[in-house]
Amino acid sequence: MAYLKKSPWIIHYDASSCNGCDIEILACLTPMYDVERFGIVNTGNPKHADIFVVTGTVNEQNREIILNIYNQMPNPKAVVAVGICATSAGVFRECYNVAGGIDMLIPVDVYVPGCAARPESIIDGIVTAWGILEEKRKTMNTAPAAADAAAEPGPVVQEPAGGAQ
Amino acid sequence: MSKQVIIPFGPQHPVLPEPLHLDLVLEDETVVDVIPSIGYVHRGLEKLVEKREYTEYVFIAERICGICSYIHSNTYVSGVEQIMGLEVPERAQYLRTIWSELSRLHSHLLWLGLFADGLGFESVFMNAWKLREHVLDELEATTGGRVIQGVCKVGGVRRDISPEKLDEMVKGLKELEKELERLTNVFLYDRSIASRLKGVGMLGKEDAYYLGAVGPTARGSGVPIDLRQTGYNVYDKINFKPVVEMEGDSYARCIVRAKEMFTSIDIIEQCVKKIPDGPVDMKVTGAPNGEFFSRAEQPRGEVIHYIKGNGTKHLVRHRVRTPTFTNIPPLVKLLKGVQLADVPVVVLTIDPCIGCAER
Numbered sequence: 001m002a003y004l005k006k007s008p009w010i011i012h013y014d015a016s017s018c019n020g021c022d023i024e025i026l027a028c029l030t031p032m033y034d035v036e037r038f039g040i041v042n043t044g045n046p047k048h049a050d051i052f053v054v055t056g057t058v059n060e061q062n063r064e065i066i067l068n069i070y071n072q073m074p075n076p077k078a079v080v081a082v083g084i085c086a087t088s089a090g091v092f093r094e095c096y097n098v099a100g101g102i103d104m105l106i107p108v109d110v111y112v113p114g115c116a117a118r119p120e121s122i123i124d125g126i127v128t129a130w131g132i133l134e135e136k137r138k139t140m141n142t143a144p145a146a147a148d149a150a151a152e153p154g155p156v157v158q159e160p161a162g163g164a165q
Numbered sequence: 166m167s168k169q170v171i172i173p174f175g176p177q178h179p180v181l182p183e184p185l186h187l188d189l190v191l192e193d194e195t196v197v198d199v200i201p202s203i204g205y206v207h208r209g210l211e212k213l214v215e216k217r218e219y220t221e222y223v224f225i226a227e228r229i230c231g232i233c234s235y236i237h238s239n240t241y242v243s244g245v246e247q248i249m250g251l252e253v254p255e256r257a258q259y260l261r262t263i264w265s266e267l268s269r270l271h272s273h274l275l276w277l278g279l280f281a282d283g284l285g286f287e288s289v290f291m292n293a294w295k296l297r298e299h300v301l302d303e304l305e306a307t308t309g310g311r312v313i314q315g316v317c318k319v320g321g322v323r324r325d326i327s328p329e330k331l332d333e334m335v336k337g338l339k340e341l342e343k344e345l346e347r348l349t350n351v352f353l354y355d356r357s358i359a360s361r362l363k364g365v366g367m368l369g370k371e372d373a374y375y376l377g378a379v380g381p382t383a384r385g386s387g388v389p390i391d392l393r394q395t396g397y398n399v400y401d402k403i404n405f406k407p408v409v410e411m412e413g414d415s416y417a418r419c420i421v422r423a424k425e426m427f428t429s430i431d432i433i434e435q436c437v438k439k440i441p442d443g444p445v446d447m448k449v450t451g452a453p454n455g456e457f458f459s460r461a462e463q464p465r466g467e468v469i470h471y472i473k474g475n476g477t478k479h480l481v482r483h484r485v486r487t488p489t490f491t492n493i494p495p496l497v498k499l500l501k502g503v504q505l506a507d508v509p510v511v512v513l514t515i516d517p518c519i520g521c522a523e524r
Binding site: 013014015016017018019020021022023024026027030031032056057059061062065091092094095096097098115116118 | 176183184204205206207208209210212213216224225228229230231232234275278279290291292294295297298301310311312313518519520521523
């Protein structure tokens with residue numbers, strides 16, 4: 001990560017989060033924390049994005065939207081699950097409309113702890129994801145065919161484990 | 166009649182950090198009908214009262230929404246306290262009022278920033294959020310949390326604020342007030358903002374009342390509802406006037422929020438002057454038996470927590486009616502006749518908080 005070749009653009013989606021982590025992600029973009037100094041820009045278009053930042057839990061309604069956004073993002077891509085809800089559903093684990101963390105739907109590269117996650121840890125998470133992104137890019141460049149084959153078959157959609165009926 | 170087109174707005178849309186889905190029925194560029202659909206962030210947390218004890222449930226109630234978090238926990242605990250007939254120490258009530266107003270201040274600044282961003286004023290967005298960090302610092306210094314405070318509990322509050330810190334807070338807010346004046350001048354006196362917002366997204370006084378608008382949405386249409394006037398916490402000992410604007414357009418709703426921030430600072434100052442010494446919590450035994458409708462004024466309007474207990478540690482029912490939920494029918498009304506390009510801005514004027522609305 002000593003030499004940065006890329007400005008990672010993020011796309012943020014609120015999957016049944018309480019807003020706490022979302023406003024902290026927005027706070028990262030503003031002068032106090034200012035992630036734009038790393039070249040990080042929040043974009044609304046999945047095709048422009050390198051890092052998918054998800055907050056909140058998976059439920060029946062937003063399952064497809066998360067998959068849509070993830071599948072539309074070009075390779076290489078990284079996923080950051082922000083907050084305890086995105087990690088494991090946290091305090092809402094036992095709610096009837098909560099299936100679980102984001103990793104039951106798409107592969108997650110970095111988990112950011114906290115309820116709500118603090119801007120410092122979100123920045124740390126995104127910068128870590130950026131290192132992973134570089135790794136993925138290198139693998140893609142050295143063995144393009146293998147990387148394509150590994151990345152092509154999309155995420156495996158699992159049924160929720162006992163969660164939403 | 167020209168051809169009608171339906172354009173989907175959301176759930177993932179750059180202007181809103183949250184998933185709200187609207188089907189906009191358009192004739193040319195004009196919106197003629199709006200079909201809202203919600204449920205993207207529904208968690209079903211009201212049902213959790215059956216699994217958590219009523220004292221633990223405060224944490225869940227606080228996590229209904231990350232922006233209005235503090236006021237949710239405050240409303241929930243005051244409901245439980247009313248059922249149990251607890252006389253909460255006065256100092257705790259004053260502290261609750263101070264934190265309520267700090268969280269209103271941070272919410273309004275957040276909104277002002279997002280709204281400016283929606284208008285294309287990115288520098289104002291950045292400045293509003295810079296000032297908001299000051300309020301969040303105060304919240305963090307006094308409660309330990311930035312957006313989720315976790316400081317309310319049944320029977321009082323978890324932390325006291327020392328008199329020195331209170332004075333320092335008032336001093337800090339005085340500084341902030343000057344900065345806020347500069348910031349709100351952009352909204353109050355800038356011609357380009359006024360011409361973009363005046364007459365857009367009209368909601369008449371009658372409509373606002375009958376469609377159940379609450380908070381700044383209602384007050385921007387000349388309906389003077391402010392739950393703080395019912396005098397919960399210690400608002401009955403504080404001298405303040407709700408901000409009411411008569412025009413009912415997007416501009417009026419914007420002005421209401423801009424002016425309310427100064428009211429909040431004023432209320433905090435009055436609280437700091439009047440706060441008595443004493444304990445900040447009390448011992449609570451037993452469990453709530455009975456039911457209560459607890460109401461409070463959130464940054465977005467009136468919130469109602471219905472709480473029913475049967476004398477056991479687990480409540481029977483908890484039901485929340487949040488301001489954004491009741492503001493959706495007025496939103497549908499005020500979007501009709503708006504140009505497509507104005508839709509994001511007009512949606513933002515009701516300050517939608519979907520985390521609250523769907524729980």
